[in-house]
Amino acid sequence: MCPYCRSGNQEGALVCASCARDIAVPATLIAERDDLLRKRDELRDELRRARDEVEAIMKRRKSR
Numbered sequence: 043m044c045p046y047c048r049s050g051n052q053e054g055a056l057v058c059a060s061c062a063r064d065i066a067v068p069a070t071l072i073a074e075r076d077d078l079l080r081k082r083d084e085l086r087d088e089l090r091r092a093r094d095e096v097e098a099i100m101k102r103r104k105s106r
Contacts, residue, residue, distance in 0.1 A: 044058040044060065044061060044063065044065050045065065046058065046061055046063050046065075047060050047061040047063075049061070051065065054066075
């Protein structure tokens with residue numbers, strides 16, 4: 043299915059038969075996207091841990 047004109051295409055088509063736009067995504071881009079998503083998730087986890095640590099420090103300071 044073409045993401046632009048929504049017409050059906052053969053499996054594995056690189057170009058849409060109706061609108062002639064590129065519809066294939068190179069495997070290298072998919073791998074890069076997956077790597078970036080993994081890194082994003084790791085950074086989110088690291089940020090969450092850092093926020094929890096800062097919050098714990100702030101609570102200890104307030105209880106003094």
